[in-house]
Amino acid sequence: MSTPATTLATARRELAWPAYARGQFLLSWRVFWRNRRSTFIGFLLPVLLNLVVAAPLRDQQIAGVGAAAYSTVGFIGFALVTSFINLLNGVVARRDDLILKRLRGTEVPATAIFAGQFGAAGAVVLLQVLVLGGVAVTWFDAPLPADPVLFLLALTGGFLLFAVLAAALSGLTPSAEAAPMIATPVLLLCMFGSGVVAPLSSMPHWLQGPAHAVPLAPVVETLRTAWFGRGFGAETWAGAPLARLDLVQGWQHALPALLVIAAWTAGAAALGRRLFRWEPRHG
Template sequence: MTTTDTTGALVAAAPARGGAEPAALGWLSCARGQFLLSWRVFWRNRRSTFIGFLLPVLLNLVVAAPLRTKEIAGVNAAGYTTVGFIGLALVTSFINLLNGVVARRDDLVLKRLRGTEVPATAIFAGQIGAGGAVVLLQVLVLGGVSVGWFGTPLPADPLLFLLVLAGGYLLFAVLAVALSGVTPSAEAAPMVATPVLLVCMFGSGVVAPLASMPGWLQTPAHVLPLAPVVESLRTAWFGRGFGHESWSGAPLAELDLLHGWLHAAPSLLMIAAWVAAAAVLGRRLFRWEPRRG
């Protein structure tokens, strides 16, 4: 095994059969154990730390910083781009989750855990929860840079922002579990993950408005999984109706909280549809054991 220490610790975290611990407390204990182990493994792996945490932060500094004196749709262009990179952080978390699930499957960790009392939902809740904690840390770093350096205001609707962030993270987490079923090995995981990263980064409005793309690409781009997330994150942060802005367009009108939610509703429904589709795909494709042949 290439991850003997992690494998042994994960299996050791499973409760013995026949315990008298209440089901709910047992589930929480299992999920907590998976969370702590996944958290430690993430920060010990330099590759996962770079891709999953540093990459969006560094890219944002390179791309957004030169835009801090410009505006787009009435808001600071650097802050506009920073919110896009918060959305991209969800995709880099997808890459690490995909790598992690495939590696644990190939090392037979998942198979061993399935033979214990650890619920399947607790196995993934812990791993996905650790990835979510990393994303929240990235939001604090990117948001702090945006507010403290670029002069961006605080989010206009924090509740909507957190809801969209949670929905977007769930979407890419479930998608990672689903696509692990068609990923033959941990070595092949980048071949599956990299196209997703590139398409989402350059086709979902992370760096530039979708209106700057050729007309025939704009409609497909709007239905990519990250596009409604980025659009709604910007609406929640700046309190304006983003989605069809352009570099040379007039400033967007400010929205109150109610109209902000109404504007974000179609994007929220699209995110929910993507989550449902990824869940169905996961049920069909996910494997507990390594792929053969």
């Protein structure tokens, strides 16, 4: 049974939650930009890779849209994976430096700790969306997003998926030095197995089914559907242009992919409850 003092302390913590989360946000934001490695991987890498890959595709078409713009929207999805890498590194480093342990012993709620750290990573992703979206529209002649609401929903869902996955896999990461061993396979799988650059139909037939289940694949598919207003997912390099969809048809087409994103997020959350550690791993 709670006492009046306990109830009052709980109320004070709830009222102070925004301040706690803001403090964690500002700390994570400063650490990100001061670390050259995290800045390169988490911000510059998707932008630079997109310029290298998409620029030669300016005169080609995929499913009725410019191939360069098609790839650029794919790299917006890929930015979620580089965000995952930096979150994984950040969570493991804070755990090994005993920062998480000390914070857990204070009044700062666990939700505020992660809200601040995830919020800073999300702000970086939004900056990347503005940069890559600007490149798509101004340089690669892409239209403005056909359904901004669906686009933001897919982006938010994908970010939460990879943020929760980073927290979960931090429990399997023995140290910050070992984080690349966990992050690199995820990076490569999502880069080459999720249709970031080219349609999944360009892969061997026996790989196409599993590729559609890779966590980034439904995110990229929905981002393209929302941006171009066409039903992406089964497009090919040489196929006919996809039919245009109205807003209702776009949501109907995107629903299965959104459910896959939700399922992945739920699975990552369940994994995180079992694996996440507040203190360094021993042995």
